[in-house]
Amino acid sequence: METLDLEPGNEDRPPERPTVSAARLLLYAVAAAALIGIGSLIVGHDTAPEVPPDPSPTRQIPPLPTEPPALTIENACPIRTDHRTELTISFALRNISSAQVAITGLAAIRSPDGPRQIGPTRSGGSCGRTGWQSAREPIASGHARIYTVRWGLPKTCPEPYPLQVHVTYYLPHQVIEQSDILTARVDLSGIGFLQCPKATTDLPTPAGSG
Numbered sequence: 001m002e003t004l005d006l007e008p009g010n011e012d013r014p015p016e017r018p019t020v021s022a023a024r025l026l027l028y029a030v031a032a033a034a035l036i037g038i039g040s041l042i043v044g045h046d047t048a049p050e051v052p053p054d055p056s057p058t059r060q061i062p063p064l065p066t067e068p069p070a071l072t073i074e075n076a077c078p079i080r081t082d083h084r085t086e087l088t089i090s091f092a093l094r095n096i097s098s099a100q101v102a103i104t105g106l107a108a109i110r111s112p113d114g115p116r117q118i119g120p121t122r123s124g125g126s127c128g129r130t131g132w133q134s135a136r137e138p139i140a141s142g143h144a145r146i147y148t149v150r151w152g153l154p155k156t157c158p159e160p161y162p163l164q165v166h167v168t169y170y171l172p173h174q175v176i177e178q179s180d181i182l183t184a185r186v187d188l189s190g191i192g193f194l195q196c197p198k199a200t201t202d203l204p205t206p207a208g209s210g
Contacts, residue, residue: 070097071167073182074144077127084194086118087151089163090127091184094144097171104177105168106135108149114161115151115188121165122148149184157196159189 073091081087095101108117123145124131130148139145149165163185168177 068097069180070095070101070169070171070178071139071180071182072096073165073184076184077146079185079188079191081153081191081193083192085153087115087153087188087191088130088148089151089184090125090130090146090148092144093139093147093167093182095139095141098141099172100141101139102170103135103137103139103167104170105166106147106149107166108151109164109166109181111161113154113156115153115158115163118150118152153193153195155195158193159191159196160187162186163188 072094074094075092077090079087079089093103093106106121106123108115108121110116121135122131122133123135123137124133125146125148127146131146135147137145147165149163151163162183164181164183166179166181168179170177
């Protein structure tokens with residue numbers, strides 16, 4: 001009969017269970033806590049509402065004040081011209097505002113290939129006599145002043161072009177210069193210029209008629 005040799009004193013001892021050291025348990029606890037912390041950060045990042053960034057500051061530019069026209073042209077004088085190289089026009093510039101207007105400038109507006117201003121603008125005088133005062137003169141409310149502008153004519157026919165002026169001025173208690181574009185003549189038709197073709201009014205009679 002086969003027998004198993006047993007060590008003396010070990011017949012009734014139960015088998016020993018493997019033991020876990022305290023250091024290893026502490027390591028497990030630290031790792032678990034770290035995993036829980038990382039998970040909470042991930043969940044919080046996914047569910048936290050997004051905060052829009054602050055908009056960049058922008059500078060608001062206030063609109064420039066707009067004023068109704070303070071000036072108007074009336075009583076344009078007859079044009080003086082040599083019908084080829086230049087013409088001169090005088091007109092009354094009236095202040096239609098309720099306050100005095102301080103004129104700072106009056107100059108002709110040049111159309112493309114059209115008449116251009118020659119020399120400075122003059123004020124004062126009358127239709128028959130050109131004044132020699134500066135254009136920078138105040139005009140009281142309801143009053144008018146004569147202004148004279150001399151224009152050089154183009155080599156082409158100037159009849160289609162208007163005569164316009166750009167007036168700059170200040171109103172009382174304002175720091176922004178105002179400006180108006182005024183028309184002295186809408187065109188130069190009916191004056192007659194050497195560089196313009198003649199209009200044919202008498203048509204030739206066909207041969208053999210009459």
